[in-house]
Amino acid sequence: MKKELVDNNKCLMTIRKSRKSCLLEYSCGIFLLLLLGISVLKRIYQPKLHYFVLSLALFSFVYAEGSRLFVRYKIMPKKTIIIKGIIKQNRKNVYFHPLGFVTDINVKQGRLQRLLNYGTIYVQGAGGISFEIKDISHPHQIMNVIEDLIEKSKHPEKKKI
């Protein structure tokens, strides 16, 4: 996460999907590499199988990292920008001011997610879920930041310079 000077056009923080949410993919990749290593140590030569396992392990690592890079969230003083995609991008601006009447800000964490301290934030406005910030680290802290920003957008006269 990056924090910069408070400015309407400056990005307060950039959030990406936590690597903890890709634990399954990393585990599969590491497990496959372990199997490969053990088979080489035991002098089991099956080149086609080894190449397949190696490429699958690499795929799982690349997939995990790719899914991380695919979505990022930029928290600005007045809005949240949700950017999806790497080459072809979808960009969604969600302004805080309309969310002044937000009914819910929820953090959802499963058992493992709670242990590893990552989860998903759902921000629900009057018309349903406005946006969600998925699989991020320290969701409670991020939720507090968003709550503060929404509160500030409701009462701009209270904003400290």
Place this chain on the structure above:
Amino acid sequence: MLNQQLPNKHHHTRFYLVMITLIIGGVFVLLFLNNDGNGFSLTNAIIRNTNNFTEDITAFNYDEIFNAKSGDLRITSDPTLAKSDKNIVFSLKFDKYPKIDQEVQIGNLELNFNDLVTQITINDNKLELNNLQDINLLMNNFNGKLSFEGHKLSLSGAAKRIEVNGVAFSSEEEIKISFTELGYKSFTLIKASINSLELDEGNGDLIVGNKLEYSLAGDAVKLLYFEGLLDMNQESGFLTLDGSTRALGVSGDLNFNLK
């Protein structure tokens, strides 16, 4: 809608990744259980582990292997027979050489020859042997096809290390070597695994364990799944076998089979 599609796709990819990993894990477990240097054999590992394989393997299709009346040894390529714990330890000295034309695995191979005419290729390159009278060729961990008949040896496969008159070729990958009908002076295989050996009628001495000593006179010998040392020396004219076998058959004046 796009948001719904992406998570579904993500979950599908995750699911397939985990399932393929589990399947590959299962395949590797079977490979590790089956690992005895004889190559990949999925069914063998299943048979050994699901049946709590303790039954006497000699009862398994034994009649298909030996014809007890004539001592005729019909060689089967059933790999399960190679996995038995029961082996016959023996030593054989014989005046006839076997005919071999099959895939073998050899721990160490030592070949002594002075045939400079026959072309030897190593990794598809010709081995130049000029101005040499006596050549000593050593190989470690050879896998491939071995053929010899009479005094000619043919070989095609790969080894981990090759040494020619003290000059070594070694590589992290295997080194391919091949030659055809090379005349040799002596030939020694150590830690060899050969599926079958057939020796035509000849003379020699057979010692089985510490229990049986038999003088062979005009007898033929057949061996199934031999492992051990094989030595052939043109000067002495004798073949020496020292190791173990799954089954041994002698046919001649007296026919007997050992299992």
